[in-house]
Amino acid sequence: xxxxxxxxxxxxxxxxxxxxxxxxxxxxxxxxxxxxxxxxxxxxxxxxxxxxxxxxxxxxxxxxxxxxxxxxxxxxxxxxxxxxxxxxxxxxxxxxxxxxxxxxxxxxxxxxxxxxxxxxxxxxxxxxxxxxxxxxxxxxxxxxxxxxxxxxxxxxxxxxxxxxxxxxxxxxxxxxxxxxxxxxxxxxxxxxxxxxxxxxxxxxxxxxxxxxxxxxxxxxxxxxxxxxxxxxxxxxxxxxxxxxxxxxxxxxxxxxxxxxxxxxxxxxxxxxxxxxxxxxxxxxxxxxxxxxxxxxxxxxxxxxxxxxxxxxxxxxxxxxxxxxxxxxxxxxxxxxxxx
Amino acid sequence: xxxxxxxxxxxxxxxxxxxxxxxxxxxxxxxxxxxxxxxxxxxxxxxxxxxxxxxxxxxxxxxxxxxxxxxxxxxxxxxxxxxxxxxxxxxxxxxxxxxxxxxxxxxxxxxxxxxxxxxxxxxxxxxxxxxxxxxxxxxxxxxxxxxxxxxxxxxxxxxxxxxxxxxxxxxxxxxxxxxxxxxxxxxxxxxxxxxxxxxxxxxxxxxxxxxxxxxxxxxxxxxxxxxxxxxxxxxxxxxxxxxxxxxxxxxxxxxxxxxxxxxxxxxxxxxxxxxxxxxxxxxxxxxxxxxxxxxxxxxxxxxxxxxxxxxxxxxxxxxxxxxxxxxxxxxxxxxxxxxxxxxxxxxxxxxxxxxxxxxxxxxxxxxxxxxxxxxxxxxxxxxxxxxxxxxxxxxxxxxxxxxxxx
Numbered sequence: 001x002x003x004x005x006x007x008x009x010x011x012x013x014x015x016x017x018x019x020x021x022x023x024x025x026x027x028x029x030x031x032x033x034x035x036x037x038x039x040x041x042x043x044x045x046x047x048x049x050x051x052x053x054x055x056x057x058x059x060x061x062x063x064x065x066x067x068x069x070x071x072x073x074x075x076x077x078x079x080x081x082x083x084x085x086x087x088x089x090x091x092x093x094x095x096x097x098x099x100x101x102x103x104x105x106x107x108x109x110x111x112x113x114x115x116x117x118x119x120x121x122x123x124x125x126x127x128x129x130x131x132x133x134x135x136x137x138x139x140x141x142x143x144x145x146x147x148x149x150x151x152x153x154x155x156x157x158x159x160x161x162x163x164x165x166x167x168x169x170x171x172x173x174x175x176x177x178x179x180x181x182x183x184x185x186x187x188x189x190x191x192x193x194x195x196x197x198x199x200x201x202x203x204x205x206x207x208x209x210x211x212x213x214x215x216x217x218x219x220x221x222x223x224x225x226x227x228x229x230x231x232x233x234x235x236x237x238x239x240x241x242x243x244x245x246x247x248x249x250x251x252x253x254x255x256x257x258x259x260x261x262x263x264x265x266x267x268x269x270x271x272x273x274x275x276x277x278x279x280x281x282x283x284x285x286x287x288x289x290x291x292x293x294x295x296x297x298x299x300x301x302x303x304x305x306x307x308x309x310x311x312x313x314x315x316x317x318x319x320x321x322x323x324x325x326x327x328x329x330x331x332x333x334x335x336x337x338x339x
Numbered sequence: 340x341x342x343x344x345x346x347x348x349x350x351x352x353x354x355x356x357x358x359x360x361x362x363x364x365x366x367x368x369x370x371x372x373x374x375x376x377x378x379x380x381x382x383x384x385x386x387x388x389x390x391x392x393x394x395x396x397x398x399x400x401x402x403x404x405x406x407x408x409x410x411x412x413x414x415x416x417x418x419x420x421x422x423x424x425x426x427x428x429x430x431x432x433x434x435x436x437x438x439x440x441x442x443x444x445x446x447x448x449x450x451x452x453x454x455x456x457x458x459x460x461x462x463x464x465x466x467x468x469x470x471x472x473x474x475x476x477x478x479x480x481x482x483x484x485x486x487x488x489x490x491x492x493x494x495x496x497x498x499x500x501x502x503x504x505x506x507x508x509x510x511x512x513x514x515x516x517x518x519x520x521x522x523x524x525x526x527x528x529x530x531x532x533x534x535x536x537x538x539x540x541x542x543x544x545x546x547x548x549x550x551x552x553x554x555x556x557x558x559x560x561x562x563x564x565x566x567x568x569x570x571x572x573x574x575x576x577x578x579x580x581x582x583x584x585x586x587x588x589x590x591x592x593x594x595x596x597x598x599x600x601x602x603x604x605x606x607x608x609x610x611x612x613x614x615x616x617x618x619x620x621x622x623x624x625x626x627x628x629x630x631x632x633x634x635x636x637x638x639x640x641x642x643x644x645x646x647x648x649x650x651x652x653x654x655x656x657x658x659x660x661x662x663x664x665x666x667x668x669x670x671x672x673x674x675x676x677x678x679x680x681x682x683x684x685x686x687x688x689x690x691x692x693x694x695x696x697x698x699x700x701x702x703x704x705x706x707x708x709x710x711x712x713x714x715x716x717x718x719x720x721x722x723x724x725x726x727x728x729x730x731x732x733x734x735x736x737x738x739x740x741x742x743x744x745x
Binding site: 046077079080083087089090091097104107109110111113114115116117118119122123144145148149151155156308310311312313315320322323325326 | 473492517518524562563614665
């Protein structure tokens with residue numbers, strides 16, 4: 001969680017210094033959800049996120065260096081600079097994105113869960129119990145794709161957990177103003193799956209709920225809908241002036257900061273001492289500094305990267321007038337061919 | 340005279356490959372409707388000719404359907420007995436089944452593909468053979484099950500997603516554009532999406548505006564996808580197999596009216612090239628580029644044109660994205676006149692893109708401006724007469740060629 005917080009704060013700094021551009025959505029305040037859930041996953045389990053995906057990537061195991069380079073648009077980023085803030089992908093760590101449109105990732109997560117079930121039942125890999133986590137916000141819960149996927153997942157008992165990060169605001173639209181029945185967890189039982197509500201500012205409570213949901217999915221009992229009540233301390237993105245939210249509400253949630261809460265809990269229960277926690281924080285700061293340095297020093301993508309990876313099989317660029325596949329043209333690999 | 344060419348099988352057809360004598364060719368020209376012939380050799384773009392069948396004694400008429408209503412004259416069946424005869428939808432199923440046998444990660448998902456066997460019977464009995472999970476009946480949620488197919492493709496499966504009608508895939512546009520096409524690039528090459536999205540489209544017989552859409556014009560701009568259109572049982576099976584084996588996301592466009600075309604296809608396994616165009620009828624005077632159902636209107640017009648003394652070269656472009664500029668270019672360099680006949684609308688269709696591509700690459704070789712015959716920019720009306728006027732008819736093709744060759 002500390003890594004997430006420190007990383008996001010550094011992102012804000014870097015953005016205002018002109019190192020990264022575009023839309024950057026920070027996760028401050030919601031760290032408990034990411035940590036609570038993702039830390040229970042194995043490496044083979046998949047996670048799907050939205051544009052607010054930096055911390056999901058970090059929790060899933062993507063190195064901070066790679067995430068920071070990706071944000072700077074350098075070729076050493078996890079997506080070679082081609083994805084950016086909103087599109088973090090990692091095949092190694094099974095992070096399936098990073099999607100800009102809300103709700104777009106939920107069917108993809110359903111597909112990953114379907115793969116898992118397919119492996120077990122059709123391909124005969126009896127011990128395949130990979131689960132998929134789909135993270136999305138309260139705004140998404142009014143979108144068709146969400147409901148369609150709840151139906152698909154419950155129908156086929158797919159090993160997926162739908163995690164709603166309800167931070168009460170979709171840019172400037174309050175959840176109460178947008179939703180006829182604001183209690184999202186209630187929508188689970190309507191489709192035949194358990195719906196759970198949990199305090200998303202308390203990482204231990206989240207972890208407890210997550211544990212149960214993930215085990216359910218691993219046993220093949222089907223999906224769960226978990227609504228985490230949480231809050232984002234910053235605006236929707238770094239371009240959001242954040243004027244609509246009531247300062248009293250912000251103060252209320254700031255008092256429930258998940259990191260401070262966990263620190264307090266650990267110290268009170270003698271699980272750690274102040275000094276140890278301070279050391280951890282210092283180490284994290286070093287990691288983040290190192291990530292920034294690495295990203296700064298990394299090269300920008302060369303021209304030859306422009307046409308790379310549009311197709312998995314570059315023959316898809318077709319046969320040119322000279323009868324050869326376009327991808328065989330030497331200019332193609334320099335990125336200067338016109339296709 | 341036609342009788343002497345009846346017995347053409349693969350072997351004899353080979354011996355004709357060198358000649359482009361137009362007199363012999365007009366007898367060899369492909370029948371426009373209900374192909375019933377051996378055609379091993381259609382594949383290559385180097386101009387090897389197809390073997391023939393009986394030329395029809397059909398007078399010029401308004402083509403209201405391109406469906407073979409019955410197997411053709413017994414006289415024509417003296418052609419070689421190798422291979423087996425089947426209908427286009429059966430060819431698609433055969434291709435799909437062979438690929439599913441070959442690779443256990445190939446699965447099918449769509450509405451009514453399982454127990455119902457597919458609304459056009461392309462997946463008939465496959466659910467009985469492979470099970471309900473591998474031939475998955477989905478609820479009516481195109482966006483989500485297409486997205487599910489994409490997620491499955493990212494995690495190692497090779498799904499074939501069926502749109503019951505191509506028009507329904509408009510609901511899945513978000514997933515097809517953003518995820519199917521773009522994810523390989525956006526993830527820096529980490530995830531490949533070997534998905535096949537297929538379904539029937541095009542103007543049918545009085546199906547109404549919404550069931551008569553030509554989605555190829557809407558999808559063509561999406562970077563990262565390939566589009567192919569099949570038109571005969573032979574190329575349907577070959578393209579289906581190629582699409583499934585391809586690592587790229589491929590959209591396979593079938594046509595509602597072509598599912599009952601009958602043809603004899605080889606017993607041996609064959610896979611066609613996704614990026615190549617098909618030389619249907621070599622010629623000298625004009626290049627006619629077409630695909631899917633319009634191929635049959637063109638061949639019908641070709642019959643008339645040949646009787647009038649013209650020698651059209653007909654190419655079924657097959658690969659809608661990317662275009663096979665090699666085959667097309669060679670043809671343009673030979674004939675110097677181009678006519679494009681398509682079923683898309685005039686505005687922004689495949690023909691529009693093809694016109695631009697040819698002008699850009701082969702401008703010096705053209706003796707006349709490219710003529711593009713497309714459907715009217717009109718929602719397809721229900722009334723049969725109106726519907727016939729929205730699509731290109733053979734008479735218009737004949738007139739266009741005559742004007743072009745003046």
